Amino acid sequence: MSGKTRTIEVDTLARVEGEGALTLRIHGERLLSAEFRIYEPPRFFEAFLRGRDFREAPDVTARICGICPIAYMLGASQAMEMACGVHVDGTLRELRRLIYCGEWIESHVLHMFLLHLPDFLGVPDAVALAATHGELVKAALRVKKLGNEIMRVVGGREIHPVNLRVGGFYRAPGRTALRALLPEIDWSLGAMRDALDRLAGLDFPDFNTDYEFVSLRHADEYPITEGRLLSSKGVDLPVAGGYDELLTETHVRHSTALQSRRSDSGTPVHFGPLARVNLNRDRLPGELAELAERVGLGEMCGNPFKAILARGIEVLYALQEAARLIEHYREPEAAALDVTPRAGTGYGATEAPRGICYHRYTIDAAGLIEDAKIVAPTSVNQRQIEADLFHFAEVRLDQDDDTLRHGCEQLIRNYDPCISCSTHFLDLRRVRL
Amino acid sequence: MSKKHLDAPRKPRLAVFKFASCDGCQLSLLDCEDELLAVADAVDIAYFPEATSTMQPGPYELVLVEGSITTPHDRQRIQQIRRQARVLVTIGACATSGGIQALRNFRDVAEFARIVYARPEYIDTLATSTAIAAHVRVDYELRGCPIDKQQLLGTLAALLHGRRPPLPRYSVCEECKRLGHVCVMVAHGTPCLGPVTQAGCGALCPGCSRGCYGCFGPKEEPNTAALSAQLATLGVDAAARTRLYHTFNAGADAFRKAGEA
Structure with missing residues (x-):
C-alpha cells in the first residue's frame, strides 16, 4: 500500500462537550499529520468583559461552560478578591470547596459513565449501555444527581448557580438542608466503590507516554480550589506570575481555540485528573491512595485511557470531602466579605474537572475590568491531545479506518475535552483598544 | 408561534443541534437523571452528539436548538436544520436572544477580531450574534440561561401528548x-x-x-x-x-x- 494516501476524518466528535473534529493524513505507511480540530465559534468573552463591573465576572464567565461553571465563578472571584486585597477563609472557603465537590461529582460521573464507558464497551451511548448494564447506569445517574443536588443546595441552581459572588455567597445554605444530603453521599460512596472495581477490569489499550503532568499543589489538601503550580518535570511556581511564565498560547489555523505550550521548550503539558492523582497521591486519604494503586493507577501512570479510573478516585474523594465539610458546617455570621474595589491585578486558578482553569484580571479604581485573560484546561490539553493522536496512530496504521478512527476518538475522549470552553479564549495581551 | 405537536404513529425522532453556546442547556437534558431513561424510551434519540455517537440523518419530528448564530456557516446550517424539523424548539438565552455573546452586537467586531487574533485570517465570524428566530421559523421557545429542566420535561411531555407546552409569559x-x-x-x-x-x-x-x-x-x-x-x-x-x-x-x-x- 505504499504510495497510497488516505485520510481518516471524524467531522463531528460525539460524546464531548462542544464541537470538534479529527483528521489523520496518511501516506503509504507513514502518518503525515494528526489534527484535533476545534471549530466551535469564538464568543469573545475576554473582550466583552472589558468595562464590566468586577462583581459581574463570576456570573458572566460561568457562561463559558455549562458543565463546569464553578471553575469559572470561583477562579474569577478569587482573582477579584486578590486584586482588592481580600482573602476569603474559614466557613466561606469550605462552602466553596463543597460546591466544587458537587461539580467534580456531576461532571466526572457524566463523563465516566455516560460519555466514556460506552467506548470501552463498544456501544454508542449510555442508553444502549443501560440495556446491558442497567443497574450500573442507574447507580451512576443517582450519584450524578447527588453532585447536582450539592450544587443546587449550595448554589441555588445546578447549571450556572446564582448564589456565588465575589467575597462569598449571597445567602449561606442552611445546616439542615446540607445535612439532609449525608445519607445519599453515604449510598454513593458504596455505589462508586463497586463501580470502580468493575472499571478496573476494563481492557485498557497499551499506550503509555512520559507526559509532563501539571496540576495545582496545596500544602495539605488534595488540590481543588487553590495551590501552587507543580509539574512532574520539576516546575514549582506560584500561580500569580508563574502561570503566564510557564505557558504561552499560540493561534493555529485548524482551531478556534488558542493552543498552550511551555514557553521555554515549546512542549505540551497534560492537565486533568490523571495529573492531579499522579502529583497529589500523598494528599489523598491513605485508603484512597491504596485504592488508586490497586485499580491500576501505579506511580506516575502515563496511560491516558486510565483517566476514567483517576476520575473514579476523585469522585470518591469528592464524596468523602463533601461529607466531611457538611459534618463540620456551621452557618457563618455573614454570607460574604465586603470587597471594595481598588486598582490592581489579581490571579485565580482552580482545578476544574478537566484540569487547571486560569484567570487573570486587571481592574481600575472604580472596579471596572480593564483586561481579562482566561485559559480553559481543554485549550491547554489540545496540544497534548494532538501529540497523543500522532503517537497512537503512527503504530496502528495497519488497522482499518473504522478501528483506527474509533481508537482516536476514544483517545480524545480520555481528556473529557470541553470544547465549548476552550474556544472562547483569546490572548488579549496583544489587544490595544 | 404555531400550535404544532407530535402525533407521529411511531416513536418521534428527536435531534439536538448546537450553535454558539456553553452546552449548558443541552446538558439540562442529561441532568434529568430521574427521567433520562424514560425520555430515551419515549423518543428515538436520532441525533444528539453530546450524548451519543449514533448520528441518524433527518427528518426529525422534534428538534431542539441550542446556541446563537455567529458565523456564515451556521447561518446556512440553521436553514438546513429547519427543513429537517417538523417541530423546532429553541432552548436557552443564546438560541432565543443571541445570548451573552450578543454583547458583540454593540461593538465593531470586524475591527475587533483583527486586533484580537494573532492570525485574524483564520477567523470566520459574523458581526452579530443573533437568535435562531431571526433566521428561521421557531415553533416554541424555552427561555433561560440555562433553561429550567422541569420546563424542558413539561414541554417534551406536552408535545408528545399533542398539547401546547405550558410556558408562562408573566414576570x-x-x-x-x-x-x-x-x-x-x-x-x-x-x-x-x-x-x-x-x-x-x-x-x-x-x-x-x-x-x-x-x-x-x-x-x-x-x-x-x-x-x-x-x-x-x-x-x-x-x-x-x-x-x-x-x-x-x-x-x-x-x-x-x-x-x-
Whole structure:
C-alpha cells in the first residue's frame, strides 16, 4: 500500500462537550499529520468583559461552560478578591470547596459513565449501555444527581448557580438542608466503590507516554480550589506570575481555540485528573491512595485511557470531602466579605474537572475590568491531545479506518475535552483598544 | 408561534443541534437523571452528539436548538436544520436572544477580531450574534440561561401528548409572590430585573436574597421605563443600568432598547 494516501476524518466528535473534529493524513505507511480540530465559534468573552463591573465576572464567565461553571465563578472571584486585597477563609472557603465537590461529582460521573464507558464497551451511548448494564447506569445517574443536588443546595441552581459572588455567597445554605444530603453521599460512596472495581477490569489499550503532568499543589489538601503550580518535570511556581511564565498560547489555523505550550521548550503539558492523582497521591486519604494503586493507577501512570479510573478516585474523594465539610458546617455570621474595589491585578486558578482553569484580571479604581485573560484546561490539553493522536496512530496504521478512527476518538475522549470552553479564549495581551 | 405537536404513529425522532453556546442547556437534558431513561424510551434519540455517537440523518419530528448564530456557516446550517424539523424548539438565552455573546452586537467586531487574533485570517465570524428566530421559523421557545429542566420535561411531555407546552409569559415578580419571597427591591433596595423578566426559573435569585439578573429575558410587554426610573432612584447610574439589561439577553429587543435608553 505504499504510495497510497488516505485520510481518516471524524467531522463531528460525539460524546464531548462542544464541537470538534479529527483528521489523520496518511501516506503509504507513514502518518503525515494528526489534527484535533476545534471549530466551535469564538464568543469573545475576554473582550466583552472589558468595562464590566468586577462583581459581574463570576456570573458572566460561568457562561463559558455549562458543565463546569464553578471553575469559572470561583477562579474569577478569587482573582477579584486578590486584586482588592481580600482573602476569603474559614466557613466561606469550605462552602466553596463543597460546591466544587458537587461539580467534580456531576461532571466526572457524566463523563465516566455516560460519555466514556460506552467506548470501552463498544456501544454508542449510555442508553444502549443501560440495556446491558442497567443497574450500573442507574447507580451512576443517582450519584450524578447527588453532585447536582450539592450544587443546587449550595448554589441555588445546578447549571450556572446564582448564589456565588465575589467575597462569598449571597445567602449561606442552611445546616439542615446540607445535612439532609449525608445519607445519599453515604449510598454513593458504596455505589462508586463497586463501580470502580468493575472499571478496573476494563481492557485498557497499551499506550503509555512520559507526559509532563501539571496540576495545582496545596500544602495539605488534595488540590481543588487553590495551590501552587507543580509539574512532574520539576516546575514549582506560584500561580500569580508563574502561570503566564510557564505557558504561552499560540493561534493555529485548524482551531478556534488558542493552543498552550511551555514557553521555554515549546512542549505540551497534560492537565486533568490523571495529573492531579499522579502529583497529589500523598494528599489523598491513605485508603484512597491504596485504592488508586490497586485499580491500576501505579506511580506516575502515563496511560491516558486510565483517566476514567483517576476520575473514579476523585469522585470518591469528592464524596468523602463533601461529607466531611457538611459534618463540620456551621452557618457563618455573614454570607460574604465586603470587597471594595481598588486598582490592581489579581490571579485565580482552580482545578476544574478537566484540569487547571486560569484567570487573570486587571481592574481600575472604580472596579471596572480593564483586561481579562482566561485559559480553559481543554485549550491547554489540545496540544497534548494532538501529540497523543500522532503517537497512537503512527503504530496502528495497519488497522482499518473504522478501528483506527474509533481508537482516536476514544483517545480524545480520555481528556473529557470541553470544547465549548476552550474556544472562547483569546490572548488579549496583544489587544490595544 | 404555531400550535404544532407530535402525533407521529411511531416513536418521534428527536435531534439536538448546537450553535454558539456553553452546552449548558443541552446538558439540562442529561441532568434529568430521574427521567433520562424514560425520555430515551419515549423518543428515538436520532441525533444528539453530546450524548451519543449514533448520528441518524433527518427528518426529525422534534428538534431542539441550542446556541446563537455567529458565523456564515451556521447561518446556512440553521436553514438546513429547519427543513429537517417538523417541530423546532429553541432552548436557552443564546438560541432565543443571541445570548451573552450578543454583547458583540454593540461593538465593531470586524475591527475587533483583527486586533484580537494573532492570525485574524483564520477567523470566520459574523458581526452579530443573533437568535435562531431571526433566521428561521421557531415553533416554541424555552427561555433561560440555562433553561429550567422541569420546563424542558413539561414541554417534551406536552408535545408528545399533542398539547401546547405550558410556558408562562408573566414576570418573575409573580413567581416571587407565590413563593412568599420578601421583595429584595422594596425591602432591601436591591436592584432587580424581576418586574420585567419572564418567569420560569422559580425566582431563584430573590430566593437567594439577590436581585434577578434577567436570564429568562423580557416578559410580554415589559415596562422597562418604569423599572429604569425605580433603579435610578435606588442609585443605579445609567452605565450600570445598561450593564444590567445588557448581560445574558442583551439581544432581546426590550432589553436591548432599555439598555440603550
